[in-house]
Amino acid sequence: MTIEEIVNKINETYSPLTLECQQELLSHSTLLSLKKGESLVREGQYSDKTYYIIKGAARAYYLKDGKDISDWFAFENEFISSIISFFTDKPSPHYLELLEDALLIELSRASIEKLSDKYHDFERLIRVIVTKTMLSQQERIASIQFYNAEQKYQNILAIRPDITQRVPLTDIASYLGISLETLSRIRNPKNRI
Numbered sequence: 647m648t649i650e651e652i653v654n655k656i657n658e659t660y661s662p663l664t665l666e667c668q669q670e671l672l673s674h675s676t677l678l679s680l681k682k683g684e685s686l687v688r689e690g691q692y693s694d695k696t697y698y699i700i701k702g703a704a705r706a707y708y709l710k711d712g713k714d715i716s717d718w719f720a721f722e723n724e725f726i727s728s729i730i731s732f733f734t735d736k737p738s739p740h741y742l743e744l745l746e747d748a749l750l751i752e753l754s755r756a757s758i759e760k761l762s763d764k765y766h767d768f769e770r771l772i773r774v775i776v777t778k779t780m781l782s783q784q785e786r787i788a789s790i791q792f793y794n795a796e797q798k799y800q801n802i803l804a805i806r807p808d809i810t811q812r813v814p815l816t817d818i819a820s821y822l823g824i825s826l827e828t829l830s831r832i833r834n835p836k837n838r839i
Contacts, residue, residue, distance in 0.1 A: 649677060652700055652751060659723050661774045667765040674757035678750045686742035686750075687728045693738050694755040696727035702748025703812050707820070708740045716821040718783075719745075719813060721806065725775055745813055790823050798822045799832050 653668050653675075663671065678697075680686075687693045689709060697704070704726050706718040717740060720726035728738035732755060762769040789798050799822060802809060809818060810833075819829040 649675065649751070652698075655723060656698065656771070660778075661767065661771040663767045663771060664765065667761065667768050670764070671761060671768070674753060674761065676752040678748075678752055680744055680748050680750065682744055682747050684744050686726075686744070687731070687738050688741055689739060690737045691728075691731070692735065693728040693731040693742075694735070696725055696732060696753050696755075696758070697742075698725050698751040698753070699723070700749040700751065702750070703745040704742060704748065705745055705813070705817060705821075706740050706742050707817070714816075714820060716817045719806070719809070719817075719821065721812070725779070729779075745817075795822065795824045795828050796832050798824065799829065 649672055650668075653663070653671055657663055657668070680702075682702075686695075686697060686704065699720055699722055701722060703719065703721050705716050705720070706726065706728070707714055707716045709715075718726065726742060728740065728742060730736055730740075731738040758772060762772055789801055793801060799818075802818070802822065815829055815833075816826055819826045822829070
């Protein structure tokens, strides 16, 4: 897949960009090929980058009292960044890690601001991306507050049917706010007591 095809995919998935804007976006994009387990951002690090996943999967997670708590998963045709660091210029409270070998586009905050100032269609693209991210996070909050463990699991499967093939079960359990044992019972109903 060429970088031009990738920009076309962003066009189709999020919001259309003029040809001129697409070309300038290409000039501001850095293509990265990284391995599973590599970190994009570490806790305490400043991050002014956002990543568009062409191929692969990533997660954001916190370490709390030595416990790893997954907060966000991103897959092909999705963006991921250390939102707090990116938007507030404060150290990241979490890590971003690749769950699979990945091909990514990296964009800096300075490039995004420059393109947003110059092109209304790029500004609209950013608004659509931020809105989709906010809605996804709001859905997760509602799930945590109002759904039982089985409903949370069924909800994530409805959104991402292949998640159990791509994300370790321990990460899925922590994302859902349940224990690995509870997740195992939900996934294997005949083992329930």
